[in-house]
Amino acid sequence: MPAIFKGLFLILMMTVFWLTPVTAQNNGDYQSHPGDSSHSEEGFDAGKFVIEHVLDAYDWHIASFGDKHFSIPLPVILYSKSPELHGGKKLHVFMSSKFHHGHDDYKGFRISHSEEFNGKIVELDEQGHEIGRPLDFSITKAIAGALVSVIVLFSLLFTAVRAAKHSRGKAPSGVQNFIEPVIVFIRDEIAKPSIGEKNYKKFMAPLLTLFFFILLNNLLGLIPIFPFGANVTGNIAVTLVLALFTFFVTNINGNKHYWKEIFNPDVPIWLKLPIPLMPLLEVTGMITKPFVLMVRLFANMLAGHLIVTVFLSLIFIFSNLMGPAAGYGVSPVSILFSVFIMLLDVLVSFIQAYVFTLLSAIYFGMATADHH
Incomplete structure (x- = not known):
């Protein structure tokens, strides 16, 4: 019975969030985590806040104070499907802090914000366009x-x-x-x-x-x-x-x-x-x-x-x-x-x-x- 009530309440509340998105300014600058590409003027999005806090991530978010985020970086382990773009190198190992909260590219990889690969690491071509996902063995x-x-x-x-x-x-x-x-x-x-x-x-x-x-x-x-x-x-x-x-x-x-x-x-x-x-x-x-x-x-x-x-x-x-x-x-x-x-x-x-x-x-x- 508790699971039934939880399910019904969840459907109701999430429907409200998705149909009526609510935003609020956080001292003029808000940046959601993890991997949010929104700018400060977008403010607090309830639906995005709820979903992102239960999804998996490439780092362990500890706390946020204003626009400062404190997180523990985790190992990223990738096997490239296009090694010719990386000088023939197939295996890539580095820490997730190299992505700087998902806004920067690193060694031809990026945490995507596209609809298809949102929140996942993608491989980039020489022009910086996403060409698909590598084999991802990262410690999330x-x-x-x-x-x-x-x-x-x-x-x-x-x-x-x-x-x-x-x-x-x-x-x-x-x-x-x-x-x-x-x-x-x-x-x-x-x-x-x-x-x-x-x-x-x-x-x-x-x-x-x-x-x-x-x-x-x-x-x-x-x-x-x-x-x-x-x-x-x-x-x-x-x-x-x-x-x-x-x-x-x-x-x-x-x-x-x-x-x-x-x-x-x-x-x-x-x-x-x-x-x-x-x-x-x-x-x-x-x-x-x-x-x-x-x-x-x-x-x-x-x-x-x-x-x-x-x-x-x-x-x-x-x-x-x-x-x-x-x-x-x-x-x-x-x-x-x-x-x-x-x-x-x-x-x-x-x-x-x-x-x-x-x-x-x-x-x-x-x-x-x-x-x-």
């Missing part, structure tokens, strides 16, 4: 955030393992007291009922990996302080990889009965010949299952970040429409609602990690179930 904000979460996760797990070794026969405490009940819950309430007593052990590692990675990234994304705050699970590329992980684990471990039910199900022959109707439906189901996993996690986590940004944008919108006093007046309401949504997102973070893990376990169980 989403990737950096994922790496931070991996470091935090390994630290927590290794700490729990050391505590478990030193406190055998004793009641768990500290980090172990948090990690151990979660592992037992996933084993007894997700893996065993969904996969069965016979096969559940071989799937505990992927299930625990999915649950802890998703949960930690969901929660760290709600902390608006560097090195946290990256919207990792609100990035569809990340949720795609997680969904593909479930897809490959499911199909690699599928038994003979699983594949028989896909390509030769026990249905009337006219549903299989001359048109393989049921096999086509089963193969489609193989694809739609991970697709649903990908979209559900992405949409729920993205919606939370968008709604918080929408509420904060209301301060500048009211300030523009009715003066600074209105902006100050609405700010307590906007902040309170933002805090409420973030607290709701804490609950959603646990729910989404649980749902993704549960559905993955069900798919694993379907792939390894014995024929009855």
Whole structure:
């Protein structure tokens, strides 16, 4: 139910922003980040502000004070498709600070502001015209955030393992007291009922990996302080990889009965010949299952970040429409609602990690179930 309300509110607010763009001057000079080519007279654009703060970026924006932007540059790794434009050099590695917030070219590359490649690095010809995208292996904000979460996760797990070794026969405490009940819950309430007593052990590692990675990234994304705050699970590329992980684990471990039910199900022959109707439906189901996993996690986590940004944008919108006093007046309401949504997102973070893990376990169980 909370996800439904969030979705409806998100659609309403974004529709208002897109149909009625609102701008406000910020001391006569405003420059959005990242990679905004707007000039100072364009001012604050609510729709652009909301969207850009949930998109991926080539640097990690920390704060802005007037026209001063403070950010952490990230490595840019490009493989040129036109090495003749770069003296035969194909691989290019440099820091994103070389782009100066997306306004300058560097070594024949640029962060594009075109409609087709907006926000992406493009390759330039000798006249400075965009000729397409190179192969981009850059460490973006989403990737950096994922790496931070991996470091935090390994630290927590290794700490729990050391505590478990030193406190055998004793009641768990500290980090172990948090990690151990979660592992037992996933084993007894997700893996065993969904996969069965016979096969559940071989799937505990992927299930625990999915649950802890998703949960930690969901929660760290709600902390608006560097090195946290990256919207990792609100990035569809990340949720795609997680969904593909479930897809490959499911199909690699599928038994003979699983594949028989896909390509030769026990249905009337006219549903299989001359048109393989049921096999086509089963193969489609193989694809739609991970697709649903990908979209559900992405949409729920993205919606939370968008709604918080929408509420904060209301301060500048009211300030523009009715003066600074209105902006100050609405700010307590906007902040309170933002805090409420973030607290709701804490609950959603646990729910989404649980749902993704549960559905993955069900798919694993379907792939390894014995024929009855």
